[in-house]
Amino acid sequence: MTDDPSSSAGSDDGITSDEKPRSSGDDSNGSQAENESDGEAERSLTLAAFHDACQQEGRPVLTAGGVARALEYPHSAVTEQLEALEAAGDVESLSVSTDPVVWYPSELEDLTDRERVVVFPKRREIVVDRPEQFTRAQLSQFAHLADTNGENGYRYEVRPEDVWQAPHDSFDGLARTMRQALGQRSDALEDWVESQWDRARQFRLVTHEEGYTVLEAQSAEIMGNVARQKLDEEHVHAPISETEDWVREGSEAAIKRTLYEAGYPVQDQRELAAGEELSIELQVRLRDYQRTWVDRFAEAGEGVFVGPPGSGKTVAAMGAMAHVGGETLILVPSRDLARQWNEELLAQTSLEPEQIGQYHGGQKNVRPVTIATYQIAGMDRHRSLFDDREWGLVVFDECQHVPSDVYRRSTHLQSRHRLGLSASPIREDDRQTEIFTLVGPPIGTDWEALFEDGFVAEPELEIRYVPWGDDEQQNAYGSADGREKYRIAARNRGKVDDVRYLLSAHPDSKALVFVDYLKQGRAIAEAVDAPFLSGETPHAERRRLLEEFRRNERELLVVSRVGDEGIDLPTADLAIIASGLGGSRRQGTQRAGRTMRPAGGALVYVLATRGTREEDFARKQLQHLGRKGMTVREQNVDIET
Template identity: 60%
Template structure:
């Protein structure tokens, strides 16, 4: 056919119709959702869509009609205004993730965040609050930027942009200033062997360091930007400058001491090997990972990589014994290589496991100072900022390694952990959940009615700690515990309580031993061993079970009462179920209509920040009429 013979397309021709439709306005459904987000309600008009896109009002109306014909959205005609359009599935809008930044307040509000989003946010922001409708409020603080686990500023900004979906010049300028602020001072070893504090410039040394530090810290000036440091005061120097807003890098060349010959008997997981590599590159750090992720094994890998005599500091005798057993089981070390130093026994060997309390006592301290440690491991390192444990940070060592699942403290001084020991080294919790290394727990806050009118009245007439204890000891929780255990008859369960009277009452009601600090050490160990060997399937435990005790097969944790709103305690108790195999479930009981509701929500905040879904429900136990009803 020649050009003269070309015909106009037949309107009935299917191919021609398709070609003509190429000029029709089109829009993706996601763009409609984005426009709905911007409008701030679950519906919009064609005019509102046109304002949020490049379409004219007529084009927007045609695009909406096309989506309606495909069944993706629906139309509602409203008198005197444009038709209203809304998604066919409203849940796609109401439950959709939304991230809203308030740069001036340095706050990020996220509605219905995905697990990955929460994991990303935890790298540079602190979860401040959650609400029952799925909202999360994060705050960016100076110390969060200082301790961000990124190798470069560009990496940190890339993560932030990925979460926020946009650049915020105002916020990024502040983040950049804080990142640079954390690199203004450093400690290093002079070629003649003494310690030097170096500032980025003369002004910082003169107007910050020499104003904040006295003769006990600085022996003499070396130059306008350098000072000779008292080697025994390096921890105090770092702490003082940190409090002034200037974290200090520690690049000292410390002696490793005698060599330690040891090898691991098992293969590190990929992420554990990455932790060890990052630690050896940096020379110090804190392994931060969920319970069950193998931080102890990774620490053994660090010990083998360093190859120097090692001091391991722990909060309890039970944990000291566990460390010794694990070292013998998983490394080439023998009992003769390992010493324990605490109230029960006192031996210093190439690998020594000591309690924080004993190592900090003046009469024992010289023994630890005289040894040139290649590595000090701070287990449950979140204790270090406390007055009793802080003295251990002054012990001299070439390398410092902290271990914790929960670097949070209710005193909000957790930044001292990273100042005194080293920067955080960890892996996204969600990745470990997805790969099956750690079981993601199902966490449920369950609101329980009062057991009697008398208890309710006592709560109303008390205040402060008495009111909190009254809500915690609500006898209505006993029936809830019995019901929960009956619902999971095959699960190995731990029931946690805060108060001795409550523990004794529950113990009698469910016929389970109550393990507390008042129970003799030998009896406690016997009961824990029976639980490990599945000779017992339920234990009732006070705060002594929060940390430092290996209970690897627990599948159900029931929290009858807790330590106020301690986020760390909440995560530790959930961690008793977070093992690679089996189910993991945690039920936190709170007396309905009391301040305990707010306490338990706060306790679960750390878990929520790591991407774990926390659900809130009402008691399923039929409420028995209370006194006078």
């Protein structure tokens, strides 16, 4: 991202000439080449083209000859068109001794402040400098933000799954969006996108008039060469025709997953149970991006809302519930989250207390809107209670759990509408594609756009490299092997001093200190005189501490892994991660996300023992947050601290 993308296209990095980015002045169909047999046919000179010439020449001022050379425009027409731009106020001219006239933009800062899009078709990458909000919104419909340098430079990738889930009814609509985002037409990229668009429409699941499920293919060739090669008797009973197979009951999710992995996502158009009608009205106005999420869900009937903590995924899910207007089952990973859902539904919707039930270890009530834990919903002795009721919508909260062997048993509840919620659908076992085949395609928003619009506060992330607290631990680390090295570094007693220092440096902040080890948590809690909330904390005590934190009656909590998910701490503005760097990237997102709220001024400190494997763990765990637009800085901690 630090290199000028326009210059890299011509380097010896293996990019061929047809992969070089086109400027917005190019004509992709080659008609100009045909019409310029004498080399003098006129082409319109725009201010954008003049900027391109300045950038290509590496100078803010150019002669008419320089413009003609850079843009390969007819020299005889350039001066006249430059004079027209001057009359419009877009450029200015100045006579100098070495050349009759030089030209420059009226606003020189336009050279650095304007948006520039560079396309690499063969790599299916798009590099954008200083993109406008409109451009980023358009790109998000068919591309994935892969990287950002934190200085207005963005790198997007166009992956097959981005095309498969593009929110368009036709390829022509998607192509128009691409051209609007890129400011140009890229035939090579469009051809590839169209091929992926077609792949996503080769198979569909439908309901036969007699009630069973059928897998349909667009052609006998695709059915024979793909589906019947990948699927077996565990998935289908028998062929019905050259393009249809009779699906075994309960194997629908496995079929979708298998064909997705083969590069052919299946359109699920079954006539599934809609459940009893249930009128739900929202008591809060959705933000524009939340309304977009709900609209995209409404079009597809399924999906996963992906956004940073604090972006309002729960409220958006309630908007989806209001759209469906049917009985709803909400699956959550913990009873704490079930209670929070219950409270939010009462506060944000027209639902009455008697319409909402919770089903978990604490209470067991099945009602028109039921909130259950994944564990309970997956148990054989409870499953019939949920199977017997026809749900209009099933919501999978924290749906990154779905692919795990314990939780995926709940996905047999295949209602007409399925909705997942996740801040980070990343799995370290590379099974995240299962989330989208079992639940639905991702629906999300550019994180940095939420930061810029003030909906979510971008936290400041700092990795602090902490020295050893004593020689005993340092010597033990030197002689340890493997996982034991990590545990010793994670529990470095020097971190206790740095936690105290950071809390004293931010005396007015509401703070959370995260740990992975009970002994370390107790030591830090004692050192800072704060409660330690862990899995050993009784539910009643845990609830009391959290309520006190929410009501600003308590300013500090030390939290174990129990706080990574399923606990809403909306007013935290300081997070200190003392250990847990060997955890997943998702865990890093969850912990950093505890400070992502509209209030702003949030801080996240990640403590890593200097000179150990924790340094690499810290960088890798937060790397994907940096790619989402957050600034991550690094600091060596002095021994005196």
